[in-house]
Amino acid sequence: MAVRRKSLGSSLSPATALEFRGVSYRVGGNLILDDLSFQIEPGRTLILLGRSGSGKTTALKMLNGLLFPSNGQILVENRATTDWDLIQLRRSIGYVIQEVGLFPHFTIGENVGLVPRLQGWPPDRVAARVAELLAQVGLEPSQFLNRYPRQLSGGQRQRVGVARALAAEPKLLLFDEPFGALDPVTRVELQDQFLELRDRLRKTSIFVTHDVREALRLGTEIALLHRGRLEVLTTPDEFVKSEGPEARAFLSTL
Amino acid sequence: MMPPYLLQEMAQLTGEHFVLVLSSMAIAVAAGLPLGILLTRRASLRTPLLGFANIMQTIPSLALFGFLIPIPFIGGIGKRTAIVALVLYALLPILRNTLAGILGVDVAVRESAIAMGLTGRQLLWEVELPLAAPTIIAGVRIATVTTIGTATIAAAIGGGGLGVFIFRGIASVDTTQILAGAIPAALLALLSDGGFSWIERRFSLS
Numbered sequence: 239m240a241v242r243r244k245s246l247g248s249s250l251s252p253a254t255a256l257e258f259r260g261v262s263y264r265v266g267g268n269l270i271l272d273d274l275s276f277q278i279e280p281g282r283t284l285i286l287l288g289r290s291g292s293g294k295t296t297a298l299k300m301l302n303g304l305l306f307p308s309n310g311q312i313l314v315e316n317r318a319t320t321d322w323d324l325i326q327l328r329r330s331i332g333y334v335i336q337e338v339g340l341f342p343h344f345t346i347g348e349n350v351g352l353v354p355r356l357q358g359w360p361p362d363r364v365a366a367r368v369a370e371l372l373a374q375v376g377l378e379p380s381q382f383l384n385r386y387p388r389q390l391s392g393g394q395r396q397r398v399g400v401a402r403a404l405a406a407e408p409k410l411l412l413f414d415e416p417f418g419a420l421d422p423v424t425r426v427e428l429q430d431q432f433l434e435l436r437d438r439l440r441k442t443s444i445f446v447t448h449d450v451r452e453a454l455r456l457g458t459e460i461a462l463l464h465r466g467r468l469e470v471l472t473t474p475d476e477f478v479k480s481e482g483p484e485a486r487a488f489l490s491t492l
Numbered sequence: 493m494m495p496p497y498l499l500q501e502m503a504q505l506t507g508e509h510f511v512l513v514l515s516s517m518a519i520a521v522a523a524g525l526p527l528g529i530l531l532t533r534r535a536s537l538r539t540p541l542l543g544f545a546n547i548m549q550t551i552p553s554l555a556l557f558g559f560l561i562p563i564p565f566i567g568g569i570g571k572r573t574a575i576v577a578l579v580l581y582a583l584l585p586i587l588r589n590t591l592a593g594i595l596g597v598d599v600a601v602r603e604s605a606i607a608m609g610l611t612g613r614q615l616l617w618e619v620e621l622p623l624a625a626p627t628i629i630a631g632v633r634i635a636t637v638t639t640i641g642t643a644t645i646a647a648a649i650g651g652g653g654l655g656v657f658i659f660r661g662i663a664s665v666d667t668t669q670i671l672a673g674a675i676p677a678a679l680l681a682l683l684s685d686g687g688f689s690w691i692e693r694r695f696s697l698s
Binding site: 302304324325326327328329330331333335337338339340341342343352353356402 | 598599600601603604605606607608609610611614618619622623
């Protein structure tokens with residue numbers, strides 16, 4: 239199995255893309271994450287599944303240093319997030335959120351090319367990369383390059399969001415319910431696109447959702463969070479056979 | 493009709509007025525914009541600084557000019573005191589709009605900017621300031637138009653400008669003199685309002 243629960247103290251395999259090591263997160267008196275430990279190997283797509291408030295988005299935001307654990311450690315490429323240069327860590331991680339968060343004053347091309355530009359790529363390399371990525375997510379570059387986010391549909395904007403996340407050739411991709419606000423038809427289209435990119439690029443990805451159907455479809459592994467604890471971590475095939483009450487509750491929605 | 497000597501003085505005082513407003517606004521923007529940005533980063537300073545600017549606004553303008561006269565270094569009779577008073581008046585709209593403009597940037601946009609690895613400085617220059625620009629410019633516009641009006645009071649403390657006509661006109665019950673001050677001041681205000689609304693449109697997205 240590519241992902242397993244990991245006990246403290248065992249030696250790290252060099253192939254570990256990232257690891258949660260005894261991670262807890264507290265806000266005031268509330269325990270949002272409770273002693274979370276697991277690791278992911280490169281190229282896998284881990285789904286963090288859970289209800290609202292289960293801690294899945296919190297866990298995600300710890301990977302690119304938007305939040306830091308109260309206890310424990312998050313290791314990205316065997317280095318704790320607290321030891322990373324945060325700017326470099328974030329630039330090497332693609333991040334896609336439900337609200338997309340495209341810069342409204344930038345064209346589509348400028349949005350996608352921002353991190354490569356900040357990383358000092360020469361303009362012609364940025365331009366080539368932007369065109370390549372737009373084509374990859376199914377947007378004709380000549381048609382979209384110079385448009386502004388407000389001139390696009392929700393689905394098109396989310397495609398741009400994915401292209402932007404991929405722009406600087408990140409080692410890790412984070413998705414926070416990226417397709418949650420889309421209509422069902424567009425959602426399935428973007429899921430298909432996601433699967434196609436997943437199998438072609440084989441980037442390590444963490445994908446947060448509360449939709450078990452989406453989880454089963456897109457994940458190579460599914461981690462079920464319940465009240466900040468890891469309930470189950472297994473493959474989609476095994477997940478459907480889970481017996482735990484929270485897993486059953488999710489599976490009953492199918 | 494207006495005698496020629498009046499026209500000549502009108503040109504001179506309009507020039508003075510313009511310089512008074514321009515210097516005050518330059519200082520107010522140079523101080524207000526960075527202070528407004530500072531307020532977005534330090535929430536604890538918001539209440540005291542905005543409170544100060546608010547109080548300045550509530551002081552009747554004639555009184556504020558008067559209060560400043562006995563204060564050493566910034567006070568006294570003349571243009572310098574007038575500029576200090578005008579800056580104090582112009583500060584509030586600039587501070588408030590800078591703060592509102594930057595805090596008004598969509599949370600998702602700011603979060604993705606941070607998550608993409610923008611530094612604090614890049615966040616400010618690439619994202620926050622461009623998106624806040626229309627609001628900030630609106631603040632400068634309000635401040636400028638008010639300052640053009642308020643600057644007529646500068647004449648009361650020897651600051652010159654179009655107020656000279658107005659005060660003289662009031663003292664001598666001469667409507668022509670009052671109008672010689674009021675009309676150019678109103679025209680200046682209209683012109684700058686139009687100019688700023690053009691700039692504002694250029695900076696806004698839709």
